Amino acid sequence: MAAPLPENEMQRVIELSEFDLDYSSLQENFKDLAKLAAKVAGTNISLVNMIDSFTQWTVTNYGLDLEQMPREDSVCQYTIVSDQFFEVKDLSADDRFKDKFYVKDDPNLRYYFGVPLQTSNGIQLGALCVLDTIGKEISPEKVEMLKIIADEIVNRLMVIRVINGLKNRVKEAKETQKKVAHDIRGPLSGIVGLAQIISEQGNENKLDEVLQLVSMIQKGGHSLLELADEILSSEKKIDNPSQEVGSNEYNLLIFKEKLEKLFAPQAVNKKINLRFLTDSKTEDIHFSKNKLLQITGNLISNAIKFTPVSGKITVELSIVITRTKQLSIKVSDTGSGMDQDTIHQILYGEQESTQGTSGEKGYGFGLMLVKHLIIKLHGTLNIESEPDKGTTFSVLLPIV
Structure with a gap:
């Protein structure tokens, strides 16, 4: 049975990407609400799930140790096409779910009730769901309470989004500050140098008044230079490896660790050899983490989808330094590859989704989101690729 797809799916995944969430670091943000949802519903399990193009990410769990699963296996994919809620009285008796691993095997789930996590503009980011190994009945009053909890989850997500946005704006302000300091430092150096020359000439001519004026110019120029140097001192924090990485920044090593934690389980599940490589010469340089997990994560998930069992995927991370700094991300796989027409459609058009090497369902929006x-x-x-010879996606992003 074909999986449901929201009519506004592209808008939905773009909206989710704007939250710039690190799905592995949100457990504490919603732990109290997940527990409250289970208590309200009278179930043993409650999950807060975000759903992107490929994966259902469990950002907070209560009663079940679960971090992620393929979107095509989730029940919550049905909840995000519902305006109110989605309920399954017996998962084992439903053809859509009876063969799923969480129904056939431990924990042998039976009951599901999900409420969409909907923003004020009607975008369904994911779902709050409660589950149990036995049947349940949830009264209309409890349904309304679960909707209130879901609204609070969305409110907290909005706060996280605002905070991330403010952090990015602060970083941009610091970069502007440094640029202004650089811009004023050059002319000031010239003023001080010129004043020094005039001062030397003035000594020969004994022009006391001129010398006094020039001395004031020199002192004022030096003071401004010291101010510029004080502004620029923040630059040392960024370039000095001994400084801690900011909360809204990565270096190559931290970026690699995040990607390994999020996507290694997907590769292991399909018996794919997933390797991450970093450039040791540039691995301490700091850069903004803005949208990096969304871009790289979708490329890795796409590679896993099209790489056969026992295949290989290599993710190379480095900083390219020329006149400017650029973050280089390369994702190479030994998968099915693609022809030039398909590459052209991805880069310049809208590429429809295709089946993965193990029959994974595609939604056609992951690479569109990456490009966006x-x-x-x-x-x-x-993109470099040939049919049956694998694919390499290469991304360059400026580091301001």
Whole structure:
């Protein structure tokens, strides 16, 4: 049976990407609400799930140790096409779910009730769901309470989004501050140098008044230079490896660790060899983490989808330093590859989804989202591929 798809799916995944969530670090943000939902419903399990193009990410769990699953296996994919709620009285008796691993095997789930996590503009980001190994009855009053909890989850997500946005704006302000300091430092150096020359000439001519004026120019120029140097001192924090990485920043090592934690389980599940490589010469340089998990994560999930069992995927992370700094992300796989027409459609058109190497269902929006985010960040995307010879996606993003 074909999986449901929201009519506004592209808008939905773009909206989710704007929250720029690190799905592995949100457990504490919603732990109290997940527990409350289970208590209200009288169930043993409650989950807060976000659903992107490929994966259902369990950002908070209560009663079940679960972090992620393929979107095509989830029940919550049906909840996000519902305006109110989605309920399954017996998962084992429903053809859509009876063969899923969580029904056939431990924990042998039977009951499901999900409420969509809907923003004020009607976008369904994911779902709050309660589950149990036995049947349940949830009264209309409890349904309304679960909807209130779901609204509070969305409110907290909005707070996280605002905070992330403010952090990015603060970083941009610091970069502007440094640019202004650089811009004023050059002319000031010239003023001080010129004043020094005039001062030397003035000593020979004994022009006391001129010398006094020039001395004031020199002192004022030096003071402004010291101010510029004070502004620029923040630059040392960024370039000095001994400084801690900011809460809204990564370096290559931290970025690699995040990707390994999020996507290694998907590769292991399909018996794919997933490797992450970093450039040791540039691995301590700091850069904004803005949208990086969304871009790289979708490329890795796409590679897993099209790489056969026992295949290989390599993710290479480095900083390219020329006149500017750029973050380089390369995702290479030994998968099914694609022809030039398909590459052209991805880069310049809208590519329809296809089945993965193990029959995984595709939704056709992962690579479209990647392209959208790269363009928004003023980066570039290149694709090298041949049918049956694998694919390499190469991304370059400016580091301001």
